Amino acid sequence: xxxxxxxxxxxxxxxxxxxxxxxxxxxxxxxxxxxxxxxxxxxxxxxxxxxxxxxxxxxxxxxxxxxxxxxxxxxxxxxxxxxxxxxxxxxxxxxxxxxxxxxxxxxxxxxxxxxxxxxxxxxxxxxxxxxxxxxxxxxxxxxxxxxxxxxxxxxxxxxxxxxxxxxxxxxxxxxxxxxxxxxxxxxxxxxxxxxxxxxxxxxxxxxxxxxxxxxxxxxxxxxxxxxxxxxxxxxxxxxxxxxxxxxxxxxxxxxxxxxxxxxxxxxxx
Amino acid sequence: xxxxxxxxxxxxxxxxxxxxxxxxxxxxxxxxxxxxxxxxxxxxxxxxxxxxxxxxxxxxxxxxxxxxxxxxxxxxxxxxxxxxxxxxxxxxxxxxxxxxxxxxxxxxxxxxxxxxxxxxxxxxxxxxxxxxxxxxxxxxxxxxxxxxxxxxxxxxxxxxxxxxxxxxx
Amino acid sequence: xxxxxxxxxxxxxxxxxxxxxxxxxxxxxxxxxxxxxxxxxxxxxxxxxxxxxxxxxxxxxxxxxxxxxxxxx
Numbered sequence: 203x204x205x206x207x208x209x210x211x212x213x214x215x216x217x218x219x220x221x222x223x224x225x226x227x228x229x230x231x232x233x234x235x236x237x238x239x240x241x242x243x244x245x246x247x248x249x250x251x252x253x254x255x256x257x258x259x260x261x262x263x264x265x266x267x268x269x270x271x272x273x274x275x276x277x278x279x280x281x282x283x284x285x286x287x288x289x290x291x292x293x294x295x296x297x298x299x300x301x302x303x304x305x306x307x308x309x310x311x312x313x314x315x316x317x318x319x320x321x322x323x324x325x326x327x328x329x330x331x332x333x334x335x336x337x338x339x340x341x342x343x344x345x346x347x348x349x350x351x352x353x354x355x356x357x358x359x360x361x362x363x364x365x366x367x368x369x370x371x372x373x374x375x376x377x378x379x380x381x382x383x384x385x386x387x388x389x390x391x392x393x394x395x396x397x398x399x400x401x402x403x404x405x406x407x408x409x410x411x412x413x414x415x416x417x418x419x420x421x422x423x424x425x426x427x428x429x430x431x432x433x434x435x436x437x438x439x440x441x442x443x444x445x446x447x448x449x450x451x452x453x454x455x456x457x458x459x460x461x462x463x464x465x466x467x468x469x470x471x
Numbered sequence: 472x473x474x475x476x477x478x479x480x481x482x483x484x485x486x487x488x489x490x491x492x493x494x495x496x497x498x499x500x501x502x503x504x505x506x507x508x509x510x511x512x513x514x515x516x517x518x519x520x521x522x523x524x525x526x527x528x529x530x531x532x533x534x535x536x537x538x539x540x541x542x543x544x545x546x547x548x549x550x551x552x553x554x555x556x557x558x559x560x561x562x563x564x565x566x567x568x569x570x571x572x573x574x575x576x577x578x579x580x581x582x583x584x585x586x587x588x589x590x591x592x593x594x595x596x597x598x599x600x601x602x603x604x605x606x607x608x609x610x611x612x613x614x615x616x617x618x619x620x621x622x623x624x625x626x627x628x629x630x631x632x633x634x635x636x637x638x639x640x
Numbered sequence: 641x642x643x644x645x646x647x648x649x650x651x652x653x654x655x656x657x658x659x660x661x662x663x664x665x666x667x668x669x670x671x672x673x674x675x676x677x678x679x680x681x682x683x684x685x686x687x688x689x690x691x692x693x694x695x696x697x698x699x700x701x702x703x704x705x706x707x708x709x710x711x712x713x
Binding site: 253415418422425453456457461 | 689693696700701704707
Binding site for chain 1: 474475476477478479480481482483485486487488489490492493494496497498500501502504505507508511
């Protein structure tokens with residue numbers, strides 16, 4: 203865990219230092235080392251430990267808006283990094299004789315544009331920047347754990363729910379914008395009016411599925427990695443982290459945006 | 472872990488803000504640059520097409536001019552050949568005529584010469600005959616045959632000497 | 641009670657069987673398809689990833705349920 207740098211500690215250091223020394227040992231070791239001796243069962247300790255890891259602490263509290271959770275702060279950091287990186291990368295773009303960085307940037311953006319235009323069609327290219335934004339944010343958020351040591355924001359259900367709600371709005375908005383409100387209302391009754399409840403339910407089910415898939419994947423990766431770190435703290439978690447955080451994270455980002463685009467296409471038909 | 476709170480709203484706001492920021496700072500400029508480059512390349516293509524068309528047109532013109540020149544040159548050569556041929560024909564026929572007349576005159580000269588020679592020979596022969604006749608009359612007659620032979624011998628000697636004299640002369 | 645919770649969590653995680661079988665079948669078919677038509681590899685791969693992600697979702701749901709059972713009961 204140490205070589206990833208535990209953000210949990212960074213964020214909650216103040217709190218922890220007040221309440222006492224934070225247990226560095228893993229769950230299994232903690233059972234023996236626990237001074238209070240209340241850890242009667244493995245499950246109970248595991249539960250406590252996992253809950254500790256999984257909870258998103260409130261970093262600070264604003265007077266009116268309430269608590270700002272850790273994931274939101276990490277999201278701000280990601281946003282800042284993305285915006286600063288894009289400002290730096292697009293600082294001196296040239297039409298002629300582009301540099302290597304510019305070529306790579308253009309290739310990436312061009313690939314993304316072609317990819318999304320291939321799914322949602324060339325006439326709906328105005329939605330492409332939103333999809334690119336989401337995939338960039340998700341790619342950064344899912345892989346931030348091994349790269350920077352923060353807890354991935356997508357591990358927080360609030361973040362994935364927010365993303366899914368945005369996806370839902372964009373999906374329905376694209377349908378209404380393309381075919382008109384009348385057609386949008388009517389399309390629930392197709393092909394037969396009997397399926398209307400299911401079709402209406404689908405509005406909610408699609409983002410719910412998106413949200414739970416992303417959340418579940420990231421959470422699963424996180425939990426598996428935490429457990430593994432408890433058992434084998436050295437070397438072994440690295441390849442596993444590569445699979446769960448890098449590969450699976452990028453794949454889930456891809457899938458989230460891909461499915462959003464496909465749902466939009468369905469809605470715009 | 473599994474509880475929803477204001478985080479959803481913050482996430483949505485964050486996402487919208489990020490969308491506008493990225494659209495303004497990343498996707499906008501890059502897309503613009505790519506569009507510009509595309510435009511430039513298209514312009515370049517159009518220019519190249521135009522230039523090619525122009526070049527083709529010029530080539531056509533050149534070819535037209537060239538083929539005209541070729542025809543002209545062919546005509547000139549043809550004319551020259553024709554005039555040369557006629558000149559040649561004229562020269563050859565003239566030469567033939569001249570040669571014919573030369574030959575004719577040479578033949579004439581030879582004929583005249585021969586006639587002259589013949590006439591001289593005839594007069595010679597007549598003189599010889601006269602001399603031989605005088606001899607016959609003067610010597611008396613032995614017999615016809617002998618006489619004849621002598622005459623012939625003498626005549627032949629005479630002509631042989633004559634011819635020898637001529638050669639010598 | 642704890643034993644029951646553990647059993648419940650274990651049963652919930654059995655959803656992984658379906659996902660595993662599904663992804664296995666999908667991958668096998670995709671490999672066959674690529675062997676048959678190597679030029680369509682890109683499209684096949686894209687669809688395979690999509691299908692795998694969708695099939696995996698059931699396992700993920702099972703995992704979440706299992707986690708919820710352990711953590712919240």
